[in-house]
Amino acid sequence: MNFPLYFSKKIAFSKDNKNNLSKVIVYIGRLSVALGIIVSLITISTGLGSKKAIEDRISNFSGDISVKSTRSNSSYNSSVLETQGLDINAVKKIPGVAGLQSYASVSGILRTETNFAGIILKGVGKDFDKARFQPFMISGSIPDYKEDGYNNEIILSEKIANDLSLKPNDSIVTIFSKEDQKPIYRKFVVKGIYKTDIKLVDDLYIIGDINHVRKVMNMEDKQVGGLDIFLDDTDQIDHVFPEIEKYIGYKNYAEKVTEKYPQILDWINIFNQNISLIIAIMLIVVVINVIMILLILIIERTNSIGVLKTMGASNAQIRSIFINYTLLIMVPGLVAGNIIGLGLLLIQKYTGFIKLDPENYFISTVPVDLNPLYIIAVSVGIFIVSGIAMILPSYLISKISPVRAIKYS
Incomplete structure (x- = not known):
């Protein structure tokens, strides 16, 4: 049996947690994860959708490649x-x-x-x-x-x-x-x-x-x-x-549609830059919030850490318990973020209620590209990066003395 994972589930889903002082912090953490997922999904889906819509429109009008005389x-x-x-x-x-x-x-x-x-x-x-x-x-x-x-x-x-x-x-x-x-x-x-x-x-x-x-x-x-x-x-x-x-x-030459309309290529490249920037910002915000949750949980459960150490649990096992515990706390935020984010995107996809000025954006409505690969990658990516980011802060557990933790609890 995987002891750290088993123990993480026990404390994560324990009814006693409902009265913990960290309850509000946990909710804030879940909210930040959900918002990170929502913003990331909307950014990727609308950004890639806009890019593809513009490329398809200009390609369907004048071809992807044109051949002309020199x-x-x-x-x-x-x-x-x-x-x-x-x-x-x-x-x-x-x-x-x-x-x-x-x-x-x-x-x-x-x-x-x-x-x-x-x-x-x-x-x-x-x-x-x-x-x-x-x-x-x-x-x-x-x-x-x-x-x-x-x-x-x-x-x-x-x-x-x-x-x-x-x-x-x-x-x-x-x-x-x-x-x-x-x-x-x-x-x-x-x-x-x-x-x-x-x-x-x-x-x-x-x-x-x-x-x-x-x-x-x-x-x-x-x-x-x-x-x-x-x-x-x-x-x-x-x-x-x-x-x-x-x-x-x-005596002839070929020309890509992106070379024929360089202004459109420049606009498309802006989408790539914006997507990368927004995803990076959301990831940083989520990681910072998750690390703060981990540190608060460690401080709040100092007594439990002391008891585990006196019972023979190693620092590595205890760190795994708290990392798993924090990741399990994230799950409701991940689920809620995906449900809300996909719901908003589906509404836009089938109603097109958010309009754009084609004079500036080359399209009249915000297009949506619901690529399953990117949707899954957002949640999995945030989950994995958060888990890796918590490894270093979790070393605070090794500094906790079991004798002092139990004595002053």
Whole structure:
């Protein structure tokens, strides 16, 4: 029989403890553990959820990896993607690649009788992944871009639609200009309205037929301006990226979505830093409170320590008793913290009652990622670290003389 563990359980669950002077301190300790668990769970779940939501939104709009011509410049007008050395079928077969779609883009101006907006027309074709884009749609529908002529239906962002007072089935004139040429006018019909909550996208992009871009940019029928490559798991981008580079040809280059939108990468990195900082602070607070509980229990039960020593218990056994005792006291706090923390997270996950300003946060509601691994790791981590942290303070027991402890009890 494990004597320290057995004795710890006996005193931890003894009815006599209800009248001990340390009762309030124990409750405070349990409260600190519960709060530590709650704050840690909320921080990790919302932090990772926000990070994943932002990455998924930008990846689903423009791909995890984009392939462009090396002739591309900083303008939004596409250069023709070079076919020499480009093996699209080989790219599709790379493990981790979920699919790809071609595109070409050109900048222009949407104009109404009373207002105008600078835009980028992202032309897509028959390989456009409508299912991936569908979650962004808030009204109307996604047109069929079959590349068999010119489809005049477009999709606007909610931001552009509101600025120009447009709704589905409205008509809009678009002006494209090129050097040394007269402006090119195109009349489009608004088929649908989307919203990504990412300002860099919603302020500029409209979706339309790639054939219109080809016509404006003097491209041939099958030429494209680039490829959007989607991955099964965005976290594998560093592993898949070098494989993709092998099949795109030396006249083209690949670009990660994090390189395309560095502002978003910087924002995502802030989540990582904040999560680490808050978890560290909560862990320190919990450990300090648990150590104080241990010291108070040792002082309060000095007489019991003296009796145990006179009965032959070693210092190591007594230290184990009090460490186990303190850890058992923590258990209700751990359970309560998990119940409350998970309850709050589930409410947010299914109701989204806490809103955010997408202008600043790139998302409109606080997303929640309930990863079981992290949930378990929080409780187990706090429990283990607290146990290790109590080893050094528990050596106070070895300084207690059994004779004096019993004499002055």
